Amino acid sequence: MKNAVEIEGIDVFYNDVQVLNNINLKVKENDFLAIIGPNGGGKSTLLKAILGLIRLRTGCIKIFDEPLNKSKEIIGYVPQFSSFNKSFPITVKEVVLMGMLKKNNKLFMKFNSGEENKAERIMKKLDIFQLKDRQIGQLSGGQLQRVLIARALAVEPKILLLDEPTASLDANVKTQIFNILKDLNEEMTIILVTHDMSAISTYVKNIACLNKELFYHGEPRLNEEILGRVYGCPVDIIAHGIPHRVLHEHKEVKHD
Numbered sequence: 592m593k594n595a596v597e598i599e600g601i602d603v604f605y606n607d608v609q610v611l612n613n614i615n616l617k618v619k620e621n622d623f624l625a626i627i628g629p630n631g632g633g634k635s636t637l638l639k640a641i642l643g644l645i646r647l648r649t650g651c652i653k654i655f656d657e658p659l660n661k662s663k664e665i666i667g668y669v670p671q672f673s674s675f676n677k678s679f680p681i682t683v684k685e686v687v688l689m690g691m692l693k694k695n696n697k698l699f700m701k702f703n704s705g706e707e708n709k710a711e712r713i714m715k716k717l718d719i720f721q722l723k724d725r726q727i728g729q730l731s732g733g734q735l736q737r738v739l740i741a742r743a744l745a746v747e748p749k750i751l752l753l754d755e756p757t758a759s760l761d762a763n764v765k766t767q768i769f770n771i772l773k774d775l776n777e778e779m780t781i782i783l784v785t786h787d788m789s790a791i792s793t794y795v796k797n798i799a800c801l802n803k804e805l806f807y808h809g810e811p812r813l814n815e816e817i818l819g820r821v822y823g824c825p826v827d828i829i830a831h832g833i834p835h836r837v838l839h840e841h842k843e844v845k846h847d
């Protein structure tokens with residue numbers, strides 16, 4: 592199986608502060624990888640590096656065996672929810688169509704019937720077609736997240752990156768979003784940043800634990816030592832609420 596993403600020895604600095612240190616990571620085609628780790632651990636930075644938005648001090652990133660700058664493979668990106676301006680006066684359909692702008696380099700929002708049809712297909716797939724003329728400021732969090740995923744799908748990506756797609760959503764909506772991602776994973780490689788430990792054991796195929804360095808990469812089964820090292824705090828704080836399937840060798844801590 593091909594490598595969708597191959598990261599070789601990358602270091603990233605913001606000014607003089609190092610945020611990623613010698614990261615090596617191979618993500619196979621059709622993987623469903625969750626990047627987990629503490630706040631400020633460099634997870635979003637790693638996604639931006641895969642998108643080619645961050646200058647690497649050392650190392651390189653290949654997408655389907657091509658260097659980032661030569662890669663023709665298209666990557667879809669769903670940014671952190673909080674970074675999206677909900678007050679911008681734009682409809683659901685317009686947001687999805689905007690996803691095509693990058694590919695076609697259009698200056699004005701004029702789309703041909705093929706593009707309109709494609710946007711319609713994607714909106715139906717994500718069950719937001721009935722909302723197509725709604726202003727985005729009038730959507731629920733879960734609906735807006737589906738719109739942002741639809742926008743990312745408009746470029747027909749082979750790799751979909753998502754930055755905390757279920758943050759601040761309630762449990763039912765989280766499940767909906769993860770089910771959508773599970774379906775999409777049939778067709779594309781998915782890499783997401785998440786703090787949602789409960790979804791990890793159910794949906795993802797592999798995890799990467801990041802805190803400036805990559806502490807673990809593999810199946811979503813962790814032991815206390817790795818979690819303690821990556822989060823840098825006593826493991827029973829992290830273990831709270833994590834299913835034991837994730838904490839493979841975790842033993843019940845008895846409190847008197």
Ligand SMILES: Nc1ncnc2c1ncn2[C@@H]1O[C@H](COP(=O)(O)OP(=O)(O)OP(=O)(O)O)[C@@H](O)[C@H]1O
Pocket residue numbers: 605606610628629630631632633634635636637
């Ligand atoms: N543009 C920037 N300029 C300077 N420092 C930055 C910039 N972006 C991020 N940082 C810093 O780099 C470190 C890693 O940030 P990053 O957003 O990648 O972490 P994260 O693991 O995604 O965090 P969180 O879980 O809180 O979203 C943090 O200390 C952050 O403050």
